[in-house]
Amino acid sequence: MRKVLIVGAGQSGLQLALSLLDHDYDVTVMSARTPDEIRAGKVMSTQCMFNTALQHERDHELNLWEAETVRVEGLGLSVAAPDGSRALDWVAKLDAYAQSVDQRVKMAGWLELFEERGGKLVIHGVTTADLNSLATLYDLVVVAAGKGELVQLFDRDPELSPYTKPQRALSVAYVHGLAPRPEHPDYSAVRFNIIPGVGELFIIPGYTLTGNCEILFFEGIPGGPLDCFSDRPSAQDHLDRMLGLIKQYLPWEYARCGEVELTDDRATLAGGYTPVVRRPAGELPSGGNVLGMADVVVANDPITGQGSNNASKCAASYLESILARGDQPFDRAWMQAAFDDYWTYAQHVTTWTNAMLQPPPPHVLEILGAAGQKPAVARRFANGFEDPSDFQHWFLDPEKAATYLATV
Missing domain, CATH: 3.30.9.40 (D-Amino Acid Oxidase; Chain A, domain 2)
Incomplete structure (x- = not known):
């Protein structure tokens, strides 16, 4: 049985941990807070999860609050x-x-569910020194804590990170x-x-x-x-x-x-935080590698509401990559390949989000205005929050926008 350590108890880390349990992996999660401490704490985020992300939760019976949560x-x-x-x-x-489920509700509940399903939960803040000694005990270490010291293990990718401040x-x-x-x-x-x-x-x-x-x-x-x-x-x-x-x-x-x-x-x-894309393999002082996930490696401004959706889709993508690896080592090349598979989707979110942070160009103003007159345009924009990869075909490029608007 392959052993996986996941540091961080947010949407991505816990979804990956719980889904790996479904495939009989030996999974340990390290969280800085207990479920009760999370419930008693301050709100941590906004979130609105669209259908694909919600379906990932349904697939692993993680949708504990779906019945009572407003649609x-x-x-x-x-x-x-x-x-x-x-x-x-x-x-x-x-x-x-x-x-949208408050992360205080969801993460506390998922931590308890993780233990109920046989996962190993360790309540402890993790430093780089801690991880350096722990990494040798596991086949794979995943860092899913998007804030704090451990993020410094992952180098910023300047070609994909146009911003240097919030x-x-x-x-x-x-x-x-x-x-x-x-x-x-x-x-x-x-x-x-x-x-x-x-x-x-x-x-x-x-x-x-x-x-x-x-x-x-x-x-x-x-x-x-x-x-x-x-x-x-x-x-x-x-x-x-x-x-x-x-x-x-x-x-x-x-x-x-x-x-x-x-x-x-x-x-x-x-x-506030700076939008950034980081390289996925972090190197420990010992020379070992750890894999970054979700907002550790792709952190977008929340203007497009994609943070929790990205986290869910990253967890689902990494699950597929881990299962496909079988008994082979989780080396640095595999980590880059696992990220590249996720980036085929996440790149579209990043491009769209970065564009939405700028003053809208004339063709975007024309689209938003047309949406007030043409329900088909409004509906396509609204449903782009479910599948942001669609925006490349009609929203982000002036010529494609003109071609699309001519059809409606």
């Missing part, structure tokens, strides 16, 4: 005009529903009491609000420790008016500040906020 059945886009009105506003249905200042609040959008009161949708020159507000239906909720998520252009959370306000002050910004820039969304309150006193988050 995200659409995606809507609004663009703010200078006078506070909407220059553009439309919504489109998804071909298959999406869902492109957005991020602020999040999980809330109850948000009224439905009047345009679609009978179903839930992610609302994508663009404030030109200022940033974006996403509103994501989700599920948290206290049941179904909404996630308010600002992406602010650095140095702009949405970049105002570096003083780390208290949870209530954080929410009040967000509501004030919504009132100022997005009054149609503020109209929904009359009964809004935090889901709990740990339901806010602020920060």
Whole structure:
């Protein structure tokens, strides 16, 4: 039985660990926190997982909260005009529903499930020195912790990493009491609000420790008016500040906020990180190699909502690569090949995400405007969040965009 060590207890690491157990691997997960500590901590992310990622969870019976979690059945886009009105506003249905489960709920539950299914859980923070001695005990070591000292084992790929600093200042609040959008009161949708020159507000239906909720998520252009959370306000002050910004820039969304309150006193988050692609094989001081996965090696800005989806798809891709390796060694060449297989998909997410961080070129403005008149265009854009590889065929290139729009 091949032995695998996975460092990190997020979407990618735990999904890979639990799926490897299904194939009779001896799997150890090292987590810095217990399930109870995760549940008692602050929110860690936003997330909205689309159908392919959700199916990976169903395939391994990991969809423990699917029945009670609100279904995200659409995606809507609004663009703010200078006078506070909407220059553009439309919504489109998804071909298959999406869902968002607070990682405090999911990761705590998955850690417990991992132990129930026979996995070995070690609660301990891991340093490079720790990993250097542990690596000899396993056939494969996977680093799935996207923050901290271990990330330094993986070299930045400058050709694939155009940014050297964060492109957005991020602020999040999980809330109850948000009224439905009047345009679609009978179903839930992610609302994508663009404030030109200022940033974006996403509103994501989700599920948290206290049941179904909404996630308010600002992406602010650095140095702009949405970049105002570096003083780390208290949870209530954080929410009040967000509501004030919504009132100022997005009054149609503020109209929904009359009964809004935090889901709990740990339901806010602020920060930012630099989008980066790193090389997948990290070298330990001893000369041994470890494999990086998900946002250790491909970290995109969350403006396109692909973080958890990438993590799930990376775990599924790495599972296939591990199973195909059989009894052969997990050497550096194999690690690069496993990443290359994942990158055939992830490259499209990175290209699209990096493009969305820039001011929209004329052909993109034309597409978004056409989506307000042509449901087929709106639907294709909305469903691109499920399969971002589609954007290369019509959205990212001006000539392809013109050809597509001519057909509709």
